[in-house]
Amino acid sequence: MTTDTLLREDLYEGGHAPGVAPVRGRGGAPAYFSAWDLHAYYGESYIVQGVSFDIREGEILALLGRNGAGKTSTLRAIARMDAPGLTHGEIWLDHKPLHEMKAHQAARNGVALVPEDRCIIPGLTVQQNLQLAQIAPPHGWSLERLYELFPRLGERKNQEGTTLSGGEQQMLAIARALARDVKLLLLDEPYEGLAPVIVQEIERTLESVKQLGMTTVIVEQNAIAALHLADRAVILDMGEVVFDGTAQEVLDNADLRHEYLAV
Numbered sequence: 332m333t334t335d336t337l338l339r340e341d342l343y344e345g346g347h348a349p350g351v352a353p354v355r356g357r358g359g360a361p362a363y364f365s366a367w368d369l370h371a372y373y374g375e376s377y378i379v380q381g382v383s384f385d386i387r388e389g390e391i392l393a394l395l396g397r398n399g400a401g402k403t404s405t406l407r408a409i410a411r412m413d414a415p416g417l418t419h420g421e422i423w424l425d426h427k428p429l430h431e432m433k434a435h436q437a438a439r440n441g442v443a444l445v446p447e448d449r450c451i452i453p454g455l456t457v458q459q460n461l462q463l464a465q466i467a468p469p470h471g472w473s474l475e476r477l478y479e480l481f482p483r484l485g486e487r488k489n490q491e492g493t494t495l496s497g498g499e500q501q502m503l504a505i506a507r508a509l510a511r512d513v514k515l516l517l518l519d520e521p522y523e524g525l526a527p528v529i530v531q532e533i534e535r536t537l538e539s540v541k542q543l544g545m546t547t548v549i550v551e552q553n554a555i556a557a558l559h560l561a562d563r564a565v566i567l568d569m570g571e572v573v574f575d576g577t578a579q580e581v582l583d584n585a586d587l588r589h590e591y592l593a594v
């Protein structure tokens with residue numbers, strides 16, 4: 332029996348060989364990223380209730396669902412933040428077991444979470460915000476390359492980061508993630524609070540990031556915009572996965588969108 336069939340048979344039993352990345356349905360190869368049966372709590376509150384999905388290298392996955400469905404919590408669990416606490420499950424990125432790591436180790440292994448509030452550091456210029464991200468290895472993009480992708484940031488490199496417009500702050504937050512060696516980019520509501528014209532600008536930037544083959548999870552209330560960017564979609568409801576398929580399937584299925592996304 333090959334390792335492959337062994338793993339696949341294990342999976343049908345609801346598990347897989349310990350210490351080996353799980354082999355999921357799509358093509359039988361270990362996924363570049365996989366979240367496997369994640370359960371996570373804030374204190375006593377059971378929020379992430381058995382979430383599983385995988386992503387191929389270079390794919391963009393839209394993680395969608397109503398307010399309170401558990402999207403942010405799932406991203407935080409993947410980035411190995413202290414809360415919510417992961418009590419069960421496995422998270423693999425490029426053959427590395429993130430579930431065994433703390434947040435700083437996950438970051439060192441290529442996970443970058445861009446939170447909703449963007450977390451621009453007060454008192455620092457745009458350039459200093461980017462340089463700070465580059466202090467610790469592994470290093471990602473150079474300042475030159477970042478300013479090429481985000482010319483607006485180049486124009487404003489000496490401006491204090493917190494005085495940027497909302498759209499520019501979002502660009503800075505994404506640029507800061509890319510300043511490190513990122514394997515998995517987790518974006519929590521990158522279009523939040525932005526005017527449609529700015530959303531279009533961020534969308535174009537994310538299209539460029541996609542062309543570069545960055546594996547990405549995008550959480551968005553603006554589901555239609557996220558679905559146009561994404562290859563695949565996972566819908567959460569009350570902390571569980573209720574849909575896993577292509578982005579196009581969600582765009583084509585009005586009933587599904589009404590039921591879980593209210594769009």
Ligand SMILES: Nc1ncnc2c1ncn2[C@@H]1O[C@H](COP(=O)(O)OP(=O)(O)OP(=O)(O)O)[C@@H](O)[C@H]1O
Nearest residue numbers: 373376378396397398399400401402403404405414
């Ligand atoms: N720090 C926390 N302590 C306790 N409960 C929390 C905490 N953060 C979130 N929750 C709860 O977890 C559930 C999921 O929240 P989460 O932020 O993951 O949802 P979401 O899908 O990102 O929603 P939204 O679209 O509104 O951002 C909610 O019921 C929320 O109240």
Ligand SMILES: [Mg+2]
Nearest residue numbers: 402403404519
């Ligand atoms: Mg959220």
